[in-house]
Amino acid sequence: MFMFEKAVVGSRRYWIGVGSLLVVIGAGFLFYLHQLNYGLGVTGMSRNVSWGLYIGQFTFMVGVAASAVMVVLPYYLHNHKEFARMAILGEFLAIAAVSMCMLFIFVDMGQPMRVLNVILYPHLSSLMFWDMLSLSGYLVLNVTITLVTLHAEQRGVFPPRWIKPVIFLSIPWAISIHTVTAFLYSGLPGRFSWRTAIMAPRFLASAFAAGPALLILLCLLLRGMTGFDVGKKAIQGLSVIVTYAMIINVFFILMEFFTSLYSHVPELTEDFQNLYLGTLGHTSLLPWGRTSLVLMAVALFLLLMPAARRNERWLAAACVVTFVSLWIDKGICLVVSGFVPSPLGAITRYVPTPPEIMISAGVWAVGGLMITVFYKIALSVRQRALGLPVEHGTTPLPVAK
Amino acid sequence: MKITRKRFLELSGACLVALSGREILALLDSPGPSQAGPASAGGPRKRWGMIIDTKKCAKEQGCTRCLEACNTTHNIPAFQNPAHRIEWIWEEPFEDLFPSYETPYLENSRKGEPTPVLCNHCDDPPCVRVCPTGATWKRTEDGIVMMDWHRCIGCRYCMAACPYGSRSFNWLDPRPYIKTLTADFPTRTKGVVEKCTFCSERLAKGQMPACVEACPEKALVFGDLNDPQSEIRKLLASQYTLRRKPELGTGPNVYYVV
Amino acid sequence: MRDRGVIYSGLLIFLGLITFPVWHDMAAGTTSRGPQPILPTQEKQCVAPASYMRTSHMHLLMDWRDAVVRHDAHSFKAFNGKTYTMSLAGTCLSCHTNKADFCDRCHNYAAVSVYCWDCHVDPKLVRRSSQ
Numbered sequence: 085m086f087m088f089e090k091a092v093v094g095s096r097r098y099w100i101g102v103g104s105l106l107v108v109i110g111a112g113f114l115f116y117l118h119q120l121n122y123g124l125g126v127t128g129m130s131r132n133v134s135w136g137l138y139i140g141q142f143t144f145m146v147g148v149a150a151s152a153v154m155v156v157l158p159y160y161l162h163n164h165k166e167f168a169r170m171a172i173l174g175e176f177l178a179i180a181a182v183s184m185c186m187l188f189i190f191v192d193m194g195q196p197m198r199v200l201n202v203i204l205y206p207h208l209s210s211l212m213f214w215d216m217l218s219l220s221g222y223l224v225l226n227v228t229i230t231l232v233t234l235h236a237e238q239r240g241v242f243p244p245r246w247i248k249p250v251i252f253l254s255i256p257w258a259i260s261i262h263t264v265t266a267f268l269y270s271g272l273p274g275r276f277s278w279r280t281a282i283m284a285p286r287f288l289a290s291a292f293a294a295g296p297a298l299l300i301l302l303c304l305l306l307r308g309m310t311g312f313d314v315g316k317k318a319i320q321g322l323s324v325i326v327t328y329a330m331i332i333n334v335f336f337i338l339m340e341f342f343t344s345l346y347s348h349v350p351e352l353t354e355d356f357q358n359l360y361l362g363t364l365g366h367t368s369l370l371p372w373g374r375t376s377l378v379l380m381a382v383a384l385f386l387l388l389m390p391a392a393r394r395n396e397r398w399l400a401a402a403c404v405v406t407f408v409s410l411w412i413d414k415g416i417c418l419v420v421s422g423f424v425p426s427p428l429g430a431i432t433r434y435v436p437t438p439p440e441i442m443i444s445a446g447v448w449a450v451g452g453l454m455i456t457v458f459y460k461i462a463l464s465v466r467q468r469a470l471g472l473p474v475e476h477g478t479t480p481l482p483v484a485k
Numbered sequence: 486m487k488i489t490r491k492r493f494l495e496l497s498g499a500c501l502v503a504l505s506g507r508e509i510l511a512l513l514d515s516p517g518p519s520q521a522g523p524a525s526a527g528g529p530r531k532r533w534g535m536i537i538d539t540k541k542c543a544k545e546q547g548c549t550r551c552l553e554a555c556n557t558t559h560n561i562p563a564f565q566n567p568a569h570r571i572e573w574i575w576e577e578p579f580e581d582l583f584p585s586y587e588t589p590y591l592e593n594s595r596k597g598e599p600t601p602v603l604c605n606h607c608d609d610p611p612c613v614r615v616c617p618t619g620a621t622w623k624r625t626e627d628g629i630v631m632m633d634w635h636r637c638i639g640c641r642y643c644m645a646a647c648p649y650g651s652r653s654f655n656w657l658d659p660r661p662y663i664k665t666l667t668a669d670f671p672t673r674t675k676g677v678v679e680k681c682t683f684c685s686e687r688l689a690k691g692q693m694p695a696c697v698e699a700c701p702e703k704a705l706v707f708g709d710l711n712d713p714q715s716e717i718r719k720l721l722a723s724q725y726t727l728r729r730k731p732e733l734g735t736g737p738n739v740y741y742v743v
Numbered sequence: 744m745r746d747r748g749v750i751y752s753g754l755l756i757f758l759g760l761i762t763f764p765v766w767h768d769m770a771a772g773t774t775s776r777g778p779q780p781i782l783p784t785q786e787k788q789c790v791a792p793a794s795y796m797r798t799s800h801m802h803l804l805m806d807w808r809d810a811v812v813r814h815d816a817h818s819f820k821a822f823n824g825k826t827y828t829m830s831l832a833g834t835c836l837s838c839h840t841n842k843a844d845f846c847d848r849c850h851n852y853a854a855v856s857v858y859c860w861d862c863h864v865d866p867k868l869v870r871r872s873s874q
Contacts, residue, residue, distance in 0.1 A: 122657065122675075123655065123656050123657040123658060123675035123676060124639075124654070124656050124675075124676065125569055125656035125657040125675075129568075129656070130567075130568030130569070130656075131567075131568060131569070131570055131572075131650075131653055131654065132568075132650070134641045134644040134645065134654055135641060135645060189640075192640070192641075193638055193639050193640055193676070194637070194638065194639015194640070194641070194654065194655070194675065194676025194677055194678075195637060195638045195639045195676040195677060196638075196639075198618075198636070198637075198638045198639075199638055201617075201618040201620075201636055201638055202617045202618055202638065204618075205618045205619045205636065206617075207616060207617055207618065207619050209614045209615075210614070210615050210616055210617040210642070211615065212615065212617035212640060212642055213617045216617070268642075271615075272611060272615070272645060272646050273611050273646075273648055273733040273734065273735065274611065274646065274647060274648025274649070274730075274733065275645065275648075422645070423645075426650050427647070427648055427649050427650035428577050428581045428582075428602070428649075428650050429581045429584065432568070560864070624815065626815065627815075631812075631813075633812050633813060634862065635808060635812065658861075666864055666868060666869050667864070667869060668832045668833075668836075668864040668865070668866040668868075668869045669832075669833070670864075671832070671862040671863045671864060672861075672862050672864060673862055674858070674861040674862050685815065689815060689817050
């Protein structure tokens, strides 16, 4: 049913890739066992900075997961046919990203064996409960959609009609998963840098830039390694989406800058000073904040030039810079800056430890493995479908190379 | 038995609603996580509160009797690494307690004066609001924000939500770091969040909290804020007190005489 | 059949693995005698009938846990009318003073690892450390 048999035949390069990912996963797993045994004290987190790399990575990956909507919306809702061959790749990316999110939450928990308590004793006032619901629902939605559409492609027929409303449901659901994650932060009375109404819009804007940027990179990689081409129009269309999302994201950041720096209210200015300006003398976050801003500016500059977007080498560079800048911003700066200063004014330095980094790398490798396996399956189905008569709805005839 | 798919789905839906109807009604009825229910034999609800008189507290320099009393009563571990420290009641420099009243010209005697801080057992606690499992909740019968260490999953959302930094997490197994183990109170295990519980186990036996009892200057006054005749209410009516960060709407119940 | 050798040796290895519990216990000299917890001498009656405790002491402890922690109820009216304070270390271990001779005997035999003792303190540990 899951067509996994298609993932166990592959070239030498495929198996080297899978093998290296398995090694990283194994190493991460061993470090996790150490963490289970010893406690979360193996990480760099502390009484003052009680969330760190794990939750930061979770926050970033929810955004990447939500970004599948940037392909699903134009293709399924507005019938922009150029995204035909990219849609399923975006949905697979969403599945891998959501799985990574759940793994990051799991490794961050102090008592992971009790995680079912969230379902056994649900508390509707807690955003974490709703986050668990929406992420699980999104996972089920995307697994259903990809399974059904890929099966239909394999048989060379149109997918069943009932999948259309399910696909339409995944559109607002994608927005909701990242909004709920933003609410986790923006509803807390005590953390002033998080307590802003623009948190959810900022999250969405940066997600819709970072996720599609990653998808473009994956598609270019796929074409280079296997010859499977999603089409120039799809890549160009997605690059325009990344550009607009990046513009909006930078605009939102500038909005935050203004409110905090013009009002002079210490609660609002302190975090920006620690992240970008260093005027208070606390410098540990400065390199991260400043690099993120510089890279965002570079990314925006590249993306705004149509000539740069059309040249695929420059586009790839722009996507890498986009992804990295937003990964730093959301994966590192956002979470740590909320805890600095502490409620009693203390500045605590947070440095992830090697076990913490290895466990995170292990989770990333799980996502990488999932993407590899899923894309292999999708490609195998598509290669086979090339020989079938033109009846299927989701995959138009391939463009000659 | 022949049945159409449509009819089958209709019947299943009806059964689901019937079965879950009771739960849905209960959910709509419930006021929130504080479902613990009163255990006392009735009578008016209490609202435990505390006054910390900073002037009486500062009389003896370097006194930490309330901290020691709490730490020994509750098997609180002592970690060398400040990142892993567990604090239920601890001391902070006076100027850090009331950031809204920050001043460049603080009274000299107050500068850096160690002042006890603890969980404020707020009227509207954000930590309770965010807990996904109900491992922390506000008791209806006496207002204590309680902890259930059997249920806590260690997500630390409550630590992010608390505006006062009152909560600690067990980053390691605390047992090796406990100086004097007492069997009267359990230790906690690695992976759960803990905080002051206003000595609920002592209150159940009619005793005052350990910190209150241990203070030689009687600087800590503990009582029922709902009882207008209580000592704490009389003291609050007769002198000016401050609470920490009241503008956040949390309704803290620990008052400071400054 | 070319693979006869592989199949027969595979079957032998499987048989060896599947009968592991039998020959391991024989070699280790484990008897089939059940666990023998040492009952307390000063009290003859537990907070519930012994037959109930043998099958369901965990349910009783869970009820006590929820009552004390979540409902602030500390008094337990036993089946015989007596009142007890609901406390693992305070009440249960006041009669079953030796956890190793009582609780651990059955738990070790049944390979049940309870995590109560991660937090709840065995009074014996305290007495030993204060000597």
